[in-house]
Structures are given as structure tokens and as C-alpha cells.
Amino acid sequence: MSAPTAPARTLVVGEALVDAVTTPAGDTEEHVGGSPANVAFGLAALEHPVDLATWIATDERGRRIEQVCRERGVALTAGSQGAPFTSVAHATLDETGAASYVFDLEWQVAAVPGLTAYAHVHTGSIAAVLEPGGSQVRAILAAARELGATVSYDPNARPSLMGRPEAARETIEASIALADVVKLSDEDVAWLCPGQGLDEVLRGWGELGPAVVVVTRGGDGAVVRVTRTGEQLALPAPRVEVVDTVGAGDSFMAGLVSGLLDAGLLGGPEARARLHAADLADIVPAVERALRAGALTVERAGAHAPTRMALSRGQIGH
Template sequence: MQPATTFEAPAPVLDVLTVGEPMALFMATSPGELHAVSDYRRVAAGAELNVATGLARLGLRTGYITRLGADSFGRFLQGELAREGIDERHVAIDAAHSTGFMMKTRADDGRDPQIEYFRKGSAASHLSIADAPAGGFPARHLHLTGITPALSPATRELAFHLARQARAAGATISFDPNLRPRLWPSREAMVDCINALAALSDLVLPGLSEGELLTGHTTPEAVADFYLSQGARQVVVKLGPEGAFFAEQGGASGIAAGLPVSRVVDTVGAGDGFAVGVVSGLLEGLTLTGAAARGNAIGARVVQFPGDSDGLPTRAELDAAR
């Protein structure tokens, strides 16, 4: 009798998969109000794209689900994805809708810059469950933010579908609330949806002010306890220059101290850099303490550069900073 043949499920193709809206960003090259600036530098932007870029630079196999318009901005972003080595098999070209873009002032003194968005009805806002990977979930980790479900009812449905698909496949999930209140019909709708997605996640990464709005609690310990009680295994609460508070189910909790920065150039993208550090650290086997410390280090590096992703390090740059 021939021995029975056993079949094993194929290993995930990717380390991380994320989903969101990439945009062309026009950054002012000199200080001043947007209406008065004449020269801009064009770069790629979008919270999830920033995270995908940072993870890819560290050598993690990273994929991105999105839709781009069949326009010059879409072609530009395709080129940026290829340049960063981000897997494009789940990137669709939508001939019926345009690619979003945004404009940002230059604020070299560390103040939050002025930003204007041009994204309504964009190709990415028409993402739906049809854009989800067919068959098994192709990565060992899913990264979500609260921006994707805010874009449209269809993107909201996709975010929950991906979370359930990842959980069914045994993949881990990280979730950064990344609140954009102007994209939601009401504060209540935003809080309900964000907290429901957080409850499906293994790792939740709120800022303290976001945590206060979402949970009603005012301390990082209480915010972390709220999400742990909802089902998260790990929570890291961002505290800005002071660092981060971390806690995990039945494990350690404490403060990962922030790193001093001699000059803050641009705060935009710091939270995405923090997510890159924590997610990559955990996927590489660091403790939550070590992952939070890496998040602080990358976040501190990002604020010293003008672009959203300019400061995201390569593996060599990260190693050299230790």
C-alpha cells in the first residue's frame, strides 16, 4: 500500500499586506501659505503607503492593496511602488476615477504644516471586497489604519473583510486608528467603526489623544486596558516626544522612553514611522519593549526630514543607528 499523500498549505507569499489610498503629495519647498507658494516637490504619500515603504526598506516582503487612476499621478505612484520594492499584484488601475493628491506647506520650525486634500471620489475610495486577495490570505501579517474604512462604505466593508480573512488564515493584525474626523459622517460612526476594527486586531497603536476620544479614558494605562479588554493582545500608546506606553495580555507593561531630537523639521509621518518600527520589530521576534523602542527610534528619525517617508531608514541605516 502506498503511503497517504499529505498536502500542506502554501507558505504566505508576503510578510505584510496593507491597504489604503496612496496620493501624490506636493510639498512646498519654502515656508509660506499654500496660496503664496510657487515651487513644490512632488513625492508619494498616504499613511499605509508610508508604512509599506518603511517595511520594504527594512527588507520585509510587503504588499499593498489599492486602486490608482489611469492618469499621470497613478503612473507616478506605480513608479514609486516599484522603486521601493513593494509588491504590486493587488494594485488595480481604475480608468473611471482619478488618483488623489494633496498639498502641504513647509514648516521648518516643527509646527504642524497646513495640508489640503484633493481626494473626493478618488480611485482608492472605490476599493471594495472585489479587490481582496482571492483564495487564502497571502501574508503573515495585515496592517490596517482607520483611514481606509473612512473613505467610503465599500472601503469600510473591505477593511473588515480583510481583517476576518487574515484571522481565518492565522495571520496577525496591527491597527493604527489614524483618525480623520472630516472623512466620517459623525463622531459616533467613527468611534464605533474604529473600535470594532481594533477589537479584531492583535496590536493596536493609538496616540494618546486618539485614545481619549475613542475610549473616554485620559491615561495611557486606561486606554491600553480598554483595548486589551476588547480582545487586543498588545497595545502601544504613542506619547509624542515622551515615547510610548506599552502593555500586553498577561505580560509586560511600561514606558519606552522617547529619543531626543535636536531639530524637528516635519511631524507628518512620524506615527507611520513608529508603526514601521513596532510591526517590523514584532515580526522579527523582538519583545514588545524592544519593538516600542524601535518605533520611537524610527519616529524620531522621521521628524527630522521634510517628506512623509524621507526619514524612513533602510536596514543598514537602522543598524548603524544602534
């Protein structure tokens, strides 16, 4: 009998920062966050080996991020701690639990050593747009693809940081063209593609290269399109009581990548070939996992990532 295949190792590239969250009552608490970091934590909670290439300092907030990464089983790549200060996202929650953000950050990323070790690479949000790091991220994605890794991308648009939507869209589409799987929200679509219908955006972005494009719609679930076949399906979200939406999209992204990794549709050149030959029925289980992960996250305050056991039981892991 042959030895079992080791799980595909994933590299997440992007910002890890401190979320300073202010509630409607005016209370503020600090939590470790950043969209890519949350995806890395979500993948680790779902028992996927994962490293994070980021840009933090060795200040108090940076040490806290390092500690949380260690506790969550996420390793930082060499060069991740060269920043002059650790970035902060100031999030203000409204009465519905929705968050608006103001950022105090700068972003770049060091070259990642040992890129051949990673079968899948994920990036998104500020990291793929804000310069000088955005160009560095795209260089890492291109190099990883050349080495055979699959790529996933979540634009997770931040209008306050990304300038005019026309310019941001051009940059974002450069990353979409490098990706095998793209996830975005209906809010991303509205900002980046005003006046365009959802079907038009899904079709157009699929034609740039990704095999699968998924749009999340909050409590209304998600729409998934398979580029090769043109199949498209709207899937409902589980009904839950929302505490806040912080980290919901990141948990969805982690659940989506997790499901596709488990199905052998991400994680190396053979997986890429299977993904690009897949039909809708092959993809739907991963989207359903993603929807469960996002729903479990909004039931709790903060960006809590559900574990594999919690997903099977329908409960957030503690």
C-alpha cells in the same frame, strides 16, 4: 540541515495618494504618500517582503505612485488601479513642522487574490473608516485572520474625513477587535475618547482583542500595554532636531511590525499564539525599534523611511 524559513510576507491594505505639502513659506511640493503606503515603504526599507492593496488611477499621479512602489520594492495587488482618479492629501506645515490635512479622495479596495500568501496584514487610517472601502477592508482583515494571518492596525484618525468621533470610534473599534497589535497616537486618543485617561483607553481597547496596544506621544515617546499581563511601560523617544513630523507615525508603525516579525511574534498562527502569550519584556525591543524609526524620520523633510542599516547606525537611509 533544514532549509531556512522564508520571511513572512506582509500585505498592507490602504490608501496610497499624493501629498501636496505646503511649507510655512508658501511653497508646495508633491510627494507620494498615504499612511498605509508609507508603512509598506517602511517595511520594505527594513527588508520585509510586502505587497500593497490600494486604490489609484492610471492617471499621471497614479503612474507616479506605481513607479515609487516599484522603486521601493512594494508590489501592487491586482485591482489596485481601478480608481477614477488618484487621491490627493493637501498638507500644510506650521512653523513647528506639524502638518494639518485637507483631502480630495474616494476610497474602495478590490478583493485581494491569493490571500493565503500573506502571514501578516496591516491596515489603518482612512482606509479602515471611509466607505465603501472601510467595510471591504474589514472583510479582508476577517478573511486573513481566518486563514491564520496576524493583523496590525493604526487608527491614524483624520477628523476632517471621519465625521463625529462617536461614530468613528464605533467603526475603529470594529477594526481593533480584528487586530493583534494596535498603535495609535495621543491625538487619536484625545479625539476619539474625550475625557478618558490614557490608562483607561489602553485597558479598554486591549480588552477588545489585541495582545498589544501602543500609544505614541510625539517627542515624549510611547506607552505600551500588554493585555494578558496588564503590564504597562512608558518609553522615551530619542532626542532629535525635528524638521517635520510627516510620516513619523508610519515609520513608527513599520518599525513596530518589523520588530515583532523579527521576534517571531507576528506572521502566522504560531506567531499569534506566541504574541498573545508574551510579556512586556518580549515586546519592548520592537517598541524601541519603532521609536528609533520615528525619530530618524522627523530629522528629515517628508516621510523618509529608515533602512535596517540606518536604524543600526542611527542615520536615515538615502
